[in-house]
Each structure stands twice: as structure tokens, then as C-alpha cells.
Amino acid sequence: MSFKKSDYLSSVLETHRMTHIESLVDKFKIKRTEIKEKLEQNYEDKIYSPFNSGSWKKHTAINSKFDLDIVVPFKRNSFSTITDMFDDLYDFLKEEYRGVAEVRPQKVSVGIRFYTDDDGDIVEIDVVPGRELSKDDYPETSRLNLNINTYDGNYIQTNIEAQIENIKGKSDARQIIRLLKIWKQQKSRDVKSFFMELIVIKAFDNKLITGNLWNKLKTVLEYISDEITRENFTLKDPGNSNNDIADTLGWYQKQSLKNDFDYILSDVDKKDENLKKHFKENENFKEEEDKSGSGGYRVGDTSKAIIPPSNHFG
Amino acid sequence: MSSVVNEELGLKIDYDENVINQLTEIALKHYPNEIGGFILGKYAEENKKAIIIECVVATNYKNSPISFKHKVDYETKEFFVRKFNEDNLHYIGEWHTHPDSNSRYSSTDFNALQRVANNNTSNIENPILLILGFSKKGLNDYSFYVIEKNKISKYG
Numbered sequence: 001m002s003f004k005k006s007d008y009l010s011s012v013l014e015t016h017r018m019t020h021i022e023s024l025v026d027k028f029k030i031k032r033t034e035i036k037e038k039l040e041q042n043y044e045d046k047i048y049s050p051f052n053s054g055s056w057k058k059h060t061a062i063n064s065k066f067d068l069d070i071v072v073p074f075k076r077n078s079f080s081t082i083t084d085m086f087d088d089l090y091d092f093l094k095e096e097y098r099g100v101a102e103v104r105p106q107k108v109s110v111g112i113r114f115y116t117d118d119d120g121d122i123v124e125i126d127v128v129p130g131r132e133l134s135k136d137d138y139p140e141t142s143r144l145n146l147n148i149n150t151y152d153g154n155y156i157q158t159n160i161e162a163q164i165e166n167i168k169g170k171s172d173a174r175q176i177i178r179l180l181k182i183w184k185q186q187k188s189r190d191v192k193s194f195f196m197e198l199i200v201i202k203a204f205d206n207k208l209i210t211g212n213l214w215n216k217l218k219t220v221l222e223y224i225s226d227e228i229t230r231e232n233f234t235l236k237d238p239g240n241s242n243n244d245i246a247d248t249l250g251w252y253q254k255q256s257l258k259n260d261f262d263y264i265l266s267d268v269d270k271k272d273e274n275l276k277k278h279f280k281e282n283e284n285f286k287e288e289e290d291k292s293g294s295g296g297y298r299v300g301d302t303s304k305a306i307i308p309p310s311n312h313f314g
Numbered sequence: 315m316s317s318v319v320n321e322e323l324g325l326k327i328d329y330d331e332n333v334i335n336q337l338t339e340i341a342l343k344h345y346p347n348e349i350g351g352f353i354l355g356k357y358a359e360e361n362k363k364a365i366i367i368e369c370v371v372a373t374n375y376k377n378s379p380i381s382f383k384h385k386v387d388y389e390t391k392e393f394f395v396r397k398f399n400e401d402n403l404h405y406i407g408e409w410h411t412h413p414d415s416n417s418r419y420s421s422t423d424f425n426a427l428q429r430v431a432n433n434n435t436s437n438i439e440n441p442i443l444l445i446l447g448f449s450k451k452g453l454n455d456y457s458f459y460v461i462e463k464n465k466i467s468k469y470g
């Protein structure tokens with residue numbers, strides 16, 4: 001029996017589909033609505049209506065990891081500085097969810113992580129505050145300044161709605177984006193999802209990408225490998241053409257992404273079935289599941305030292 | 315010796331309460347930042363039991379109030395090899411602190427544990443995770459977790 005690369009990739013996507021965990025998604029939606037209501041009550045006319053962003057809205061979510069973002073557009077005169085805005089939102093959410101969730105300041109958002117519920121599920125939602133550029137500008141342009149927590153207290157200007165618009169209708173690109181998100185999560189690669197989205201869309205804009213799922217993935221991987229380490233390679237933020245998202249990855253990260261993709265391509269070229277090493281199905285949703293367990297702690301070769309990888313905890 | 319059990323998986327951990335006291339002291343020293351490192355120990359009873367012998371602080375790390383990153387550099391690798399050759403101690407998992415918080419695991423922690431289990435060279439499929447939630451006043455709580463086939467589960 002021959003191994004069909006495209007069928008296999010479809011199965012990878014299928015086992016990561018969001019509908020497998022509908023009830024969890026419902027829990028997210030309920031919490032998201034609740035958060036939006038709290039924000040509207042607290043900030044009243046200091047804000048425009050909060051809206052949804054994140055991968056769910058962009059239809060690129062995968063079920064082992066998805067982030068539901070809420071964007072809160074603050075009016076220009078709501079706070080005198082972007083930092084004040086961010087801090088006030090953080091303080092408010094922290095107070096509001098004391099004892100129910102862990103609230104943490106993150107790079108551009110405030111993360112709310114609800115404690116594990118009775119089903120063992122954890123709901124995690126990011127709230128992104130943005131401030132309009134000048135008085136009454138937002139309803140016209142949907143431009144926002146976002147806070148970025150760096151040591152120099154920087155902020156960037158972008159248009160989140162334009163970012164969402166950018167990916168709408170591009171269902172071919174979305175499939176590949178989801179595959180690459182699955183890959184990056186399985187391999188614990190430190191590449192921002194937004195970067196992946198933009199580079200895949202750019203590949204589709206610049207290359208003729210046709211054929212079955214594997215052909216499309218292959219062409220995108222080749223494009224990224226060819227382009228990413230070029231000195232003049234840029235990825236324009238659709239929310240603000242002055243932001244170059246390619247800059248968010250350092251030279252080393254770009255080089256290792258290139259190496260990773262070259263490796264996938266050459267490995268699968270050697271043997272079709274090697275594709276399984278690089279993109280794994282979601283075992284939780286495979287048809288049959290073997291529950292071995294209870295065999296004790298599994299360690300491989302105990303005749304030599306175990307060396308763990310470098311790691312990151314939160 | 316104290317003992318915790320994970321009923322679902324039929325796995326046990328034995329540890330000395332003093333280890334927790336020592337880690338709490340280390341946690342307070344690094345307040346308000348997180349700190350962490352490695353758990354060394356042995357397996358017993360046909361691998362159903364893990365015995366914690368010592369917890370060490372990572373030597374090469376970066377931390378903040380909400381994150382702890384360690385690097386397994388050459389020196390650290392040598393350390394694991396030495397511990398194994400001289401004391402027959404294995405790396406069995408990871409520990410870290412949550413300042414001003416509790417010992418619930420975060421999604422970052424979950425990913426980290428998966429990284430250990432899925433790492434081809436580390437050769438350990440069920441690493442243990444110990445988290446200590448504490449504040450300036452002292453220890454709030456601590457929990458042991460283990461990962462089994464992409465699922466994290468708690469002891470006790």
C-alpha cells in the first residue's frame with residue numbers, strides 16, 4: 001500500500017479541527033462575552049465597542065492551541081499615555097478576576113487564564129488594549145496604537161481590522177497556515193503565528209500555488225526557504241505598512257527556520273512516509289486510542305545520563 | 315519521606331519535605347522573580363515510583379516575575395553525566411516557582427513538559443513537574459504533575 005502524502009496531511013488537519021472540542025469553544029465564547037460586558041460597564045464612553053480578533057476569528061485555529069483575543073479600542077482622551085491605558089486595564093482585570101483566574105501582563109495584551117474547571121479545561125483569553133491615534137479617528141480609519149512591553153516602553157501603530165481582513169477568503173492559504181501552526185507547536189518553535197500567517201500569504205501572492213495539499217505545502221516551504229534569509233526580505237503588516245514583521249525574527253531564527261524547512265523537504269523527498277515525523281496527527285482525536293498507561297514511568301536507555309532540552313516555563 | 319500518588323496513571327513520587335523547605339527558601343531569595351531547575355532521582359518498584367533525591371537550581375537561566383527560562387549548556391550536560399556516573403541519579407523532571415500565585419500549571423509549563431517528553435535525545439516520556447506557588451510571606455502550595463501522551467495530570 002502506498003503512502004499518500006496529501007491524504008495524510010488532510011488527516012493531520014482533520015484531527016486538529018476545532019469542532020472536536022465544541023464544548024470548550026463554547027466555554028471560551030461565554031467567557032469572552034462576559035469579559036466584553038465587564039469592560040463596557042467599567043470603561044463606558046472611554047472605549048469603542050470591543051471586538052474579537054485572534055486565530056479563531058481568522059479561522060486558522062488548531063485545537064491543541066488556540067487563542068481568543070479581544071481587542072479594546074480606547075478613545076484618544078481616555079488616558080494620557082499608552083502605558084497608563086495598559087496598566088489600568090491590567091489592574092481592572094486583575095481585580096475583577098481575583099480568585100477565579102490568573103491575570104498577567106504580556107507583551108501586547110493582558111492574559112486571563114481561568115483556573116481549571118470541573119472538566120479539567122482551562123480557558124485562556126488575551127485582552128489587547130489599543131488607543132486611537134487622534135480624537136474621533138478610530139471610527140473612520142480603525143487605526144490603533146498598541147502598547148508593547150519592552151524596556152524602552154515602545155508602542156506600535158497598527159490596524160487590527162485590516163489584519164483580519166487580509167486573511168479573509170484565503171482558504172488555501174489558511175490550510176497551509178494551520179499546518180505550519182501545528183508544526184510549530186509540535187516542534188516548539190518560537191515563531192509568532194502572525195509571522196507565519198503573513199509569510200504564507202506572501203507566498204500565495206508571489207507564487208503560483210496549485211495541486212494537492214502536499215504540493216501546496218511544498219511550494220510554500222520552498223518559497224519560505226528561498227526568501228526568508230534574503231537581506232531585503234520584508235513582511236508588511238497589513239495594519240500599517242511601516243511595520244516590518246520580518247524584523248520580529250532575528251537572523252538566527254530565520255536561518256533555523258530555513259534549515260527546518262529544508263530538512264522537511266529533503267527528508268520527505270527521500271521517503272514519503274517521513275512526512276509523519278514532521279507533522280503529527282492529534283492523537284487525542286484519532287479513531288482508536290490505546291490506553292497503555294500504568295506501565296510505570298517510561299524512560300528509554302537508562303544506561304546513560306538523561307539530558308533534557310533547554311526550556312521555558314511561565 | 316512523603317509520598318504522592320497519581321491514581322489515574324498508577325504512578326508515585328516519594329520526596330523529602332525538606333526539599334520543599336529548601337526550595338521555598340530559594341524561591342524567596344529570588345522574589346519577585348521566578349526560579350527553577352532540575353529534579354534528580356531514581357525510579358523504583360518496576361518504574362512505578364520515582365524517588366526525588368535532590369532539586370538543583372539551573373545555572374544558566376533568565377527569569378522575570380512571570381517566566382523562567384533555562385539553558386542546558388555544556389556545563390549543565392556535564393553535570394547530568396557526572397550525577398549519573400557518580401551517584402547513579404537521573405534527571406527525572408523540572409521544578410519552578412510562581413511568585414504571588416498558586417501552583418497551577420500554565421500553558422507555557424504544559425508546552426515545556428511536552429518539549430521534554432517529545433525530545434528525542436532526552437529519552438524520558440513521563441517527566442515530572444513540581445511547581446511552588448508562594449508569596450513574600452512564604453509557601454502557598456505546591457503540586458506535582460506528570461505528562462503522559464500529551465496529557466498533563468496531577469498527583470494527590
Ligand SMILES: [Zn+2]
Pocket residue numbers: 313314410411412418419420423445
Ligand atoms: Zn509555571
